[in-house]
Amino acid sequence: MKRRIIAIVFFFLGRGFAACARLDSRVKREVGRWADGTVVTLRVAPSGPQTSWGVNDGVFRHLGSRPVESTLLVTFKNPDGALPVFLGMKGVLQAFAEHRSTLAGDISLGMSVVRCLHIVEGYLFPAVMTRRILPSPAHREKPMIAAYALTIAISSAPVFVEGGAA
Amino acid sequence: MIPEYYEFRNSTKILSGTRAIENIPFELTNMKVTRPLVLTNKQLRSLGVADVVIGALEKGLIPAATVYDDVPVDSSVNTVNDVAKAYADSGCDGIVAVGGGSVLDTAKGASIVITHGATDLMQYMGSEVLVGDRMVPFVAVPTTAGTGSEVTSAAVIKDTERHVKMGFVSYNLLPDVAVLDPRMTVGLPPRITAATGMDALCHAVEAFSCRQANPLSDCYARAAIDLIREYLPAVLAKPKVQKNRLAMANAALLAGVSFSNAMVGIVHAIGHACGGVAGVPHGEAMAMLLPHGMTYNLDVVGDRYGELLLHLAGPEAYCAEHPADRGGAAIEAVRALNRMLHDKTGMPLTLSQAGVTEEQLPVIARTAINDGAMAFNPRDAGYDDVLALLRRAF
Numbered sequence: 001m002k003r004r005i006i007a008i009v010f011f012f013l014g015r016g017f018a019a020c021a022r023l024d025s026r027v028k029r030e031v032g033r034w035a036d037g038t039v040v041t042l043r044v045a046p047s048g049p050q051t052s053w054g055v056n057d058g059v060f061r062h063l064g065s066r067p068v069e070s071t072l073l074v075t076f077k078n079p080d081g082a083l084p085v086f087l088g089m090k091g092v093l094q095a096f097a098e099h100r101s102t103l104a105g106d107i108s109l110g111m112s113v114v115r116c117l118h119i120v121e122g123y124l125f126p127a128v129m130t131r132r133i134l135p136s137p138a139h140r141e142k143p144m145i146a147a148y149a150l151t152i153a154i155s156s157a158p159v160f161v162e163g164g165a166a
Numbered sequence: 167m168i169p170e171y172y173e174f175r176n177s178t179k180i181l182s183g184t185r186a187i188e189n190i191p192f193e194l195t196n197m198k199v200t201r202p203l204v205l206t207n208k209q210l211r212s213l214g215v216a217d218v219v220i221g222a223l224e225k226g227l228i229p230a231a232t233v234y235d236d237v238p239v240d241s242s243v244n245t246v247n248d249v250a251k252a253y254a255d256s257g258c259d260g261i262v263a264v265g266g267g268s269v270l271d272t273a274k275g276a277s278i279v280i281t282h283g284a285t286d287l288m289q290y291m292g293s294e295v296l297v298g299d300r301m302v303p304f305v306a307v308p309t310t311a312g313t314g315s316e317v318t319s320a321a322v323i324k325d326t327e328r329h330v331k332m333g334f335v336s337y338n339l340l341p342d343v344a345v346l347d348p349r350m351t352v353g354l355p356p357r358i359t360a361a362t363g364m365d366a367l368c369h370a371v372e373a374f375s376c377r378q379a380n381p382l383s384d385c386y387a388r389a390a391i392d393l394i395r396e397y398l399p400a401v402l403a404k405p406k407v408q409k410n411r412l413a414m415a416n417a418a419l420l421a422g423v424s425f426s427n428a429m430v431g432i433v434h435a436i437g438h439a440c441g442g443v444a445g446v447p448h449g450e451a452m453a454m455l456l457p458h459g460m461t462y463n464l465d466v467v468g469d470r471y472g473e474l475l476l477h478l479a480g481p482e483a484y485c486a487e488h489p490a491d492r493g494g495a496a497i498e499a500v501r502a503l504n505r506m507l508h509d510k511t512g513m514p515l516t517l518s519q520a521g522v523t524e525e526q527l528p529v530i531a532r533t534a535i536n537d538g539a540m541a542f543n544p545r546d547a548g549y550d551d552v553l554a555l556l557r558r559a560f
Contacts, residue, residue, distance in 0.1 A: 064172045098169070103292045107537075111535065111537070112536065
């Protein structure tokens with residue numbers, strides 16, 4: 001059951017991240033700095049679910065839940081440690097500090113991913129949740145409804161052209 | 167304070183005291199090591215510091231199978247690979263690392279290469295990536311009293327070709343034995359003694375106030391600060407007194423255990439960037455930035471800093487201060503310590519005195535927000551926050 005819930009959250013988080021990469025200049029700037037070939041995956045051990053994003057040929061994409069070769073892999077040790085994070089009850093950094101997850105790859109890229117996730121969570125979660133999990137009050141450049149609309153409308157592998165408005 | 171969840175490990179055996187080095191052969195025998203590789207650098211050899219260890223191994227009938235003394239100031243992947251090759255070529259079965267953070271980090275990197283047969287260390291970058299037992303018995307002999315590397319699970323190694331600073335965090339990197347012998351640090355010059363001591367203080371203060379602080383790491387942090395308060399001034403006044411040196415070595419070790427389990431925060435994130443961008447020595451960066459980092463965090467962890475006043479300034483100063491003012495007083499105690507060290511050793515008090523230029527501040531800020539230590543700071547800090555802090559420290 002917990003895995004199913006996380007899989008559903010990953011579905012929206014994955015799309016929401018891609019939507020924010022179009023909508024929000026801060027996320028756009030962050031992913032614009034990722035090296036070509038970067039693949040970032042959030043995964044729950046031992047058997048998933050997972051969601052990935054990648055940059056290839058200057059294009060940022062949500063890669064969905066399919067298996068990929070990751071350059072940065074964040075693995076939650078079990079669903080119990082992951083669920084509070086993805087239900088908006090605990091911050092990503094707090095979970096990492098508590099050893100709920102491991103990180104394989106460049107830690108500085110991990111910091112960029114965390115900054116993006118904070119912004120994305122600010123769009124996807126209501127204020128009552130973000131107050132608890134975000135390090136500072138959520139600041140949205142666009143209305144939440146715009147992010148929701150794009151999250152729902154966006155295809156599972158949306159394309160974001162680096163540095164431009166897709 | 168009890169966190170919702172925490173993990174803690176310090177499995178390193180500690181030998182501390184007079185002639186502790188003479189016990190290394192016994193420890194090697196315990197680990198069935200007969201052909202140790204001694205890892206050090208040329209400066210420590212020329213000063214005769216490493217030879218104290220090499221001589222003790224000979225007297226203990228477990229002489230070094232080979233001595234690798236070409237470790238540079240910053241650990242690099244090429245050096246790590248060279249060490250692993252020397253280890254294999256000489257048929258070694260353990261490492262005795264004698265040096266500061268760079269030498270100990272090189273030993274940790276080499277242990278990864280040897281254990282996992284790694285051809286590309288990058289595969290093992292990150293946090294808690296390494297699995298299985300380490301195949302390399304590892305004795306760490308620190309020659310500074312600051313980094314605490316002899317008891318930490320972290321290592322930083324540069325890939326000079328790809329211009330990547332690789333960070334590794336794993337319990338597998340903890341040395342088996344740490345040896346604190348005052349002969350290793352008794353010859354340190356005053357300014358390095360002061361800077362490394364402030365590095366240790368910064369480890370303790372940040373570990374005590376970061377997201378991962380826990381009751382066990384707190385004990386180590388408090389004990390470290392007590393020793394630093396008493397013995398850092400003492401060691402500068404009487405640098406040849408071995409008791410003072412041993413106390414500071416213990417302080418660095420205690421702070422190392424603390425931050426290895428509770429991590430560090432904004433001061434280290436910015437300090438690493440100051441080192442990388444402007445070449446500021448790490449300990450001096452820690453000393454300059456610590457009061458500014460504490461001031462930045464004061465609203466969030468002021469009560470925790472208030473607890474530290476007891477250890478930073480002693481019971482009388484603690485009792486004399488109103489509880490609401492203790493956090494601020496703790497910061498003032500650090501500033502007072504910095505001023506004393508500046509007067510005694512010439513250590514800089516500001517980034518400009520340390521040679522940082524105003525043009526470098528934005529680059530330092532950009533680098534700092536991507537440093538892993540920032541993840542553990544109790545208060546979020548973005549680019550603008552870090553830049554403002556840097557301007558205050560400038």
